[in-house]
Amino acid sequence: MLQPQPHTGSYYAASVNHVTDYAPLRGEQRADVCVIGAGFSGISTALHLAERGYDVHVVEANRVGWGASGRNGGQLIGGLSGEARMAARMGPGSEDLIWEMGWAGHDIIRERVKTYDIDCDLKFGYLSVAIKQRHLRDQQKSFERMERHGFPHEYRHLSRDELAETIGTSHYIGGLLNMANGHLHPLNLCIGEARASVALGATIYEQSPVIDIEKGSKPRVITATGAVTADFVVLAGNAYHFLEPELKGHLFPVNSFIIATEPLTVEQVAQINPRDLAVCNPNFVLEYFRLSADKRLLFGGRFNHFGVESRKIRKFMIPKLHRTYPQLRNTRIDYAWGGTIGVTINRVAQLGRLTDNILYMQGYSGHGVNVTHLAGQIMADAVAGTMERLDMFAGVKPVVVPGAHLLRKPMVALGMVYYQIKDRL
Numbered sequence: 001m002l003q004p005q006p007h008t009g010s011y012y013a014a015s016v017n018h019v020t021d022y023a024p025l026r027g028e029q030r031a032d033v034c035v036i037g038a039g040f041s042g043i044s045t046a047l048h049l050a051e052r053g054y055d056v057h058v059v060e061a062n063r064v065g066w067g068a069s070g071r072n073g074g075q076l077i078g079g080l081s082g083e084a085r086m087a088a089r090m091g092p093g094s095e096d097l098i099w100e101m102g103w104a105g106h107d108i109i110r111e112r113v114k115t116y117d118i119d120c121d122l123k124f125g126y127l128s129v130a131i132k133q134r135h136l137r138d139q140q141k142s143f144e145r146m147e148r149h150g151f152p153h154e155y156r157h158l159s160r161d162e163l164a165e166t167i168g169t170s171h172y173i174g175g176l177l178n179m180a181n182g183h184l185h186p187l188n189l190c191i192g193e194a195r196a197s198v199a200l201g202a203t204i205y206e207q208s209p210v211i212d213i214e215k216g217s218k219p220r221v222i223t224a225t226g227a228v229t230a231d232f233v234v235l236a237g238n239a240y241h242f243l244e245p246e247l248k249g250h251l252f253p254v255n256s257f258i259i260a261t262e263p264l265t266v267e268q269v270a271q272i273n274p275r276d277l278a279v280c281n282p283n284f285v286l287e288y289f290r291l292s293a294d295k296r297l298l299f300g301g302r303f304n305h306f307g308v309e310s311r312k313i314r315k316f317m318i319p320k321l322h323r324t325y326p327q328l329r330n331t332r333i334d335y336a337w338g339g340t341i342g343v344t345i346n347r348v349a350q351l352g353r354l355t356d357n358i359l360y361m362q363g364y365s366g367h368g369v370n371v372t373h374l375a376g377q378i379m380a381d382a383v384a385g386t387m388e389r390l391d392m393f394a395g396v397k398p399v400v401v402p403g404a405h406l407l408r409k410p411m412v413a414l415g416m417v418y419y420q421i422k423d424r425l
């Protein structure tokens with residue numbers, strides 16, 4: 001039997017504003033919409049639906065935000081991944097719409113934080129940093145795109161020297177500052193949105209792994225202790241999904257890990273990140289970092305590992321941190337954790353329909369903090385009968401790796417090696 005799992009030992013779990021304790025699903029329930037999974041995808045969808053007056057029930061195997069949503073780098077990054085592929089599918093004239101959708105999640109988050117008074121340390125300011133000349137060329141392209149769209153926020157190139165002054169490291173050759181992107185405490189955002197949904201009438205069941213879905217005109221979502229019969233079901237389990245193997249074969253799971261230092265001193269903060277920016281390099285096997293509200297350095301990256309043991313994560317991540325910030329060599333590491341990201345091979349997020357009344361959302365390829373919020377709105381539109389944006393995503397055929405869901409570990413290992421080689425080119 002599938003067993004609910006405890007929260008990871010993340011800094012976020014240790015600094016959460018509210019611990020959720022929603023009762024498991026029991027007996028036969030009825031809803032307009034049943035959402036499976038209480039990460040950003042599921043909770044964002046539930047809140048969009050509850051705001052429109054739908055009776056929505058969310059069934060979560062573990063706890064709200066237990067998956068990638070409660071463990072991630074907290075970097076709020078604009079843009080959809082796989083934009084070129086989407087533009088090719090949607091044809092000429094789609095550029096404006098794709099650009100708009102790439103920033104919609106930011107607006108939704110900003111609005112929700114304000115409307116529901118969600119304390120999640122939302123801050124604006126982000127630096128994309130370059131390691132190679134081709135990264136600088138890509139940054140130039142992003143800059144020109146911002147100019148074309150009359151980007152209303154501060155954005156500019158930073159030279160190597162300016163960068164060293166701004167983030168206290170000479171590890172990078174240049175950067176692009178973007179003050180529309182930012183960072184936040186993801187678990188507190190997810191739980192805040194869950195609480196807002198419940199206040200609007202939604203029901204959340206925790207510790208309730210879904211073991212089957214009876215398909216039909218009124219699909220029935222089944223757990224060991226109960227069931228929800230609904231007009232629509234939304235699958236939002238993403239990389240942690242353990243139903244519907246067909247969907248799993250469309251996703252390529254990638255693991256990412258984060259370490260958090262002890263709180264830094266005022267002098268250290270002034271030296272390594274006085275503007276409190278989120279920082280990310282553009283490699284696939286990337287590194288990303290930022291300060292938490294209590295001034296810890298949260299330093300994340302990807303490497304080829306499947307476990308969650310703190311010792312192993314520290315062993316890989318600490319040398320990476322010291323390469324970027326040798327001055328933090330004597331700084332204590334208080335937390336180490338990891339999680340799984342759903343990456344699609346063509347990088348386009350997968351939003352679509354399994355049947356007329358079973359919708360799915362997954363595979364944001366590392367841009368999930370932003371795009372899950374847009375995706376939730378698109379799901380709510382689809383339930384209400386407006387399919388336009390859902391069909392834009394559904395129209396991009398996924399690249400499927402046959403048997404990927406059966407060969408999970410070897411696939412991840414193979415994929416990481418492939419991307420490590422690509423990053424070096």
Ligand SMILES: Cc1cc2nc3c(=O)[nH]c(=O)nc-3n(C[C@H](O)[C@H](O)[C@H](O)COP(=O)(O)OP(=O)(O)OC[C@H]3O[C@@H](n4cnc5c(N)ncnc54)[C@H](O)[C@@H]3O)c2cc1C
Nearest residue numbers: 037039040041061067068069072073075210237339368369
């Ligand atoms: C370490 C790490 C760092 C990252 N950093 C960033 C970042 O800085 N910026 C960014 O934009 N993105 C980042 N991401 C990606 C981002 O976190 C994800 O794209 C996003 O959180 C996906 O949200 P989700 O709700 O779709 O999936 P998840 O948050 O993984 O939620 C899925 C939920 O579904 C539940 N579930 C699955 N199957 C069932 C079932 N059968 N029954 C009931 N419940 C089920 C799971 O328990 C889980 O809670 C990062 C991810 C990781 C792991």
